[in-house]
Amino acid sequence: MKRARNFNAGPAALPLEVLQRAQNEWLNIEDSGMSVMELSHRSAEFEKIHNHAIQSLKDLLEIPENYEVLLLQGGASLQFSMIPMNILNEGQRADFVLTGSWSEKALKEAKKVGNTAVVASSKDEKYTFIPKLEDIKLNEDAAYLHITSNNTIYGTQWKHFPETNNVPLVADMSSDILSKKIDVSKFGIIYAGAQKNLGPSGITVVIIRKDLITNNENIPSMLNYSIHSKNNSLYNTPPTLAIYLLSLVLDWAKEQGGVEKIAEVNGEKAKVIYDAIDNSNGFYKGHALPDSRSHMNVTFTLPTEEAEKQFLKEAKQAGFVGLNGHRSIGGCRASIYNAVPLSHCQDLADFMKTFQESYK
Ligand code: PMP
Numbered sequence: 001m002k003r004a005r006n007f008n009a010g011p012a013a014l015p016l017e018v019l020q021r022a023q024n025e026w027l028n029i030e031d032s033g034m035s036v037m038e039l040s041h042r043s044a045e046f047e048k049i050h051n052h053a054i055q056s057l058k059d060l061l062e063i064p065e066n067y068e069v070l071l072l073q074g075g076a077s078l079q080f081s082m083i084p085m086n087i088l089n090e091g092q093r094a095d096f097v098l099t100g101s102w103s104e105k106a107l108k109e110a111k112k113v114g115n116t117a118v119v120a121s122s123k124d125e126k127y128t129f130i131p132k133l134e135d136i137k138l139n140e141d142a143a144y145l146h147i148t149s150n151n152t153i154y155g156t157q158w159k160h161f162p163e164t165n166n167v168p169l170v171a172d173m174s175s176d177i178l179s180k181k182i183d184v185s186k187f188g189i190i191y192a193g194a195q196k197n198l199g200p201s202g203i204t205v206v207i208i209r210k211d212l213i214t215n216n217e218n219i220p221s222m223l224n225y226s227i228h229s230k231n232n233s234l235y236n237t238p239p240t241l242a243i244y245l246l247s248l249v250l251d252w253a254k255e256q257g258g259v260e261k262i263a264e265v266n267g268e269k270a271k272v273i274y275d276a277i278d279n280s281n282g283f284y285k286g287h288a289l290p291d292s293r294s295h296m297n298v299t300f301t302l303p304t305e306e307a308e309k310q311f312l313k314e315a316k317q318a319g320f321v322g323l324n325g326h327r328s329i330g331g332c333r334a335s336i337y338n339a340v341p342l343s344h345c346q347d348l349a350d351f352m353k354t355f356q357e358s359y360k
Helices: 016-025 044-060 075-087 101-111 225-230 240-255 258-278 305-317 342-358
Strands: 067-072 093-098 115-121 144-148 169-172 189-193 204-209 297-301 332-335
Touching: 016 240, 044 067, 044 240, 067 075, 067 225, 075 101, 075 144, 075 169, 075 189, 075 204, 075 225, 093 101, 101 115, 101 144, 101 169, 204 225, 240 258, 258 297, 258 342, 305 332, 305 342
Parallel strands: 093 115, 093 144, 144 169, 169 189
Antiparallel strands: 067 204, 189 204, 297 332
């Protein structure tokens, strides 16, 4: 069977082993005589899958006892609104570091709820870097400080996180959750759409420190962390198939040796492609400055638009998928999430070299 060399930004490649296991269990899950999609979300069989996914996340990310894992809907985009609705109180201000379009969108939604401020930004430099920690103007009274840990579109990634003392650090980790070890205790809230490193679209993981879950009955139930928390994320019908696949991806991550092992491989994968860029005598140019380079999304341009078009055309013919840059900035982008094998990155680096040699 031929598998595409899939560099999509999300939904993205899933581990082949996960798809095969899902295929094997497709018609009969947990000996129930039915598929996972036909199970009641109140059944013991489904509850086992659901709780297993939550426990696996806790194990893999070593989530402390004073945090809760919620599985919600509405994508990471809904969290842009839910977070301020739940933790930005009147008279308070939410601070934002702008590192790309997703942080801008998070800010835009928070503004509709309350006061906000931008405390650092790399917008004027086309989001080519993550602002230095010492350049972030921390405000001790902020309700929270929001960052985007990996910028899917621009290909930049935070390497160190700010110390925020009593201010909850809120991170959109949609495109790098589970790609490396993180110290969850440094964060108030971590959230991520699943469709890059965790599974298919349709499920959003929210890891929230328990003291940030407040009982505000004015917040609509579906947007209220407290309601989801009290109901073990089963307040309404969840996307059962997506949760099942999430649980399989997490089992796979454990089989790989956990996040530290996965991070090692991700480092090798990224190096192979960044080396291809750096050794090209300027033919390929990375968008991100070297110390802000993402291990998840490698963004680069070619000398001319015409060369880029030709590159993307020939790459497609050679079986590479998803190398177009985001429609908002153009260029090229290779998304190399956890499930993309090292061999596919090596194939891409070889292809880049061959293309450069043949391009007139
Ligand atoms: N944040 C980041 C960093 C993203 O990459 C994306 C999606 N590409 C989003 C938020 C939006 O996620 P969703 O489509 O799940 O709402």
